[in-house]
Amino acid sequence: MNPWKSQPIIGQAPMDGVTDAAFRYITDLHGKPDVLFTEFVSVEGVGNGAVRLLNSFITHETNTPIIGQIYGTEPHHFYTVAIIVAELGFSGIDINMGCPDASISKRGAGAGLIRTPKLAQEIVRTVQKAQKDWSNGITVDDIALRGSIRKWVSSHKPKDNPRSLLPVSVKTRIGFDEITTSEWIPHLLEAQPAAITIHGRTLKQMYTGQANWEEIAKAAEMARTTETLILGNGDVHSRNDALNKIQEYGVNGVLIGRASFGNPWIFTGEEVSxxxxxxxxxxxxxxxxxxxxxxxxxxxxxxxxxxxxxxxxxxxxxxxxxxxxxxxxxxxxxxxxxxxxx
Ligand SMILES: Cc1cc2nc3c(=O)[nH]c(=O)nc-3n(C[C@H](O)[C@H](O)[C@H](O)COP(=O)(O)O)c2cc1C
The missing domain is CATH 1.10.1200 (Non-ribosomal Peptide Synthetase Peptidyl Carrier Protein; Chain A)
Structure with missing residues (x-):
């Protein structure tokens, strides 16, 4: 199930503390978005044996592609967790380069990676390599892993999980302190991710002001001659709004976050009693x-x-x-x- 195959894509944005297995199940059942994401999971946390973090990777039977999202700074931990995500049967793997939370960005992870584009590229390439290795037969048994993590993965992995090359994508913002779309997005495009979702705010803005869709359109234009899809994100309030923004800003799709709170029907446009x-x-x-x-x-x-x-x-x-x-x-x-x- 390639999540990026048919477009336009209207999916649910990853949200920590919100898009857990139960809410993804309900959104899937009532909204049928084109793609769903897990909450983000720290690769250093999992690499160091924090088994409870893997609860964010619990999932449900579905035909909708679900993408596992991860964050961190250490390429070797990204490699390990990328193998785990593949082994658990997800349809894709997404790297968070947009989280503005100080506890994450100050250590260089999440939106902190906007300031270290070389490391960001290395992380994308490492995760792509992990997917290639997994499609060629590597398993969690071939990599160094804490026993508790190995046990969790083997008890949660699907029985039937044909090997394929999972697409690697990135979710980011339009800059750190200020807008740097024109410099930042080309760095990401060089690493050839399958898709980039862009939240139209800088880290400094957190969630204030309006998402800047002109900058998202600029990124879509830059990607036009590449294989990378661009998804826009920020302040989309309905299915019609999503369809209009796809047209107006030339993106391949959008992710909807907060407007889906208590409203899984936003993806169908249905008004319910x-x-x-x-x-x-x-x-x-x-x-x-x-x-x-x-x-x-x-x-x-x-x-x-x-x-x-x-x-x-x-x-x-x-x-x-x-x-x-x-x-x-x-x-x-x-x-x-x-x-x-x-
Ligand atoms: C409670 C909450 C948790 C979030 N957690 C994540 C996360 O785990 N990973 C991520 O990439 N973005 C996360 N985000 C950002 C959203 O995915 C999205 O980019 C942002 O809310 C803007 O989209 P919206 O205006 O449609 O809500 C979170 C946002 C909220 C409100």
């Missing part, structure tokens, strides 16, 4: 318990708040939902509300 929204909230909670039984149920409270709005008494229902510990608690609260809705 409050009743369907709340039924889906409950379905989401049950999927969480099924797919990640060891996960912290508290992480679902934000999703519940996103689903539960715009109907009479919704603030009061949200308050109640902020105390739930299980899907059974959610069911009790929502069933009484659902029966009063159309």
């Amino acid at each position: 409050n009743k369907v929204r709340l039924e889906t909230a409950l379905e989401h909670c049950k999927a969480f318990e099924r797919l990640t039984p060891e996960g912290h149920f508290l992480s679902l409270r934000k999703h519940l708040a996103w689903y539960c709005k715009s109907f009479r008494n919704s603030a009061h229902v949200r308050d109640q939902l902020m105390r739930v510990q299980s899907s059974a608690d959610v069911e009790k609260i929502l069933n009484s509300v659902i029966s009063t809705l159309e």
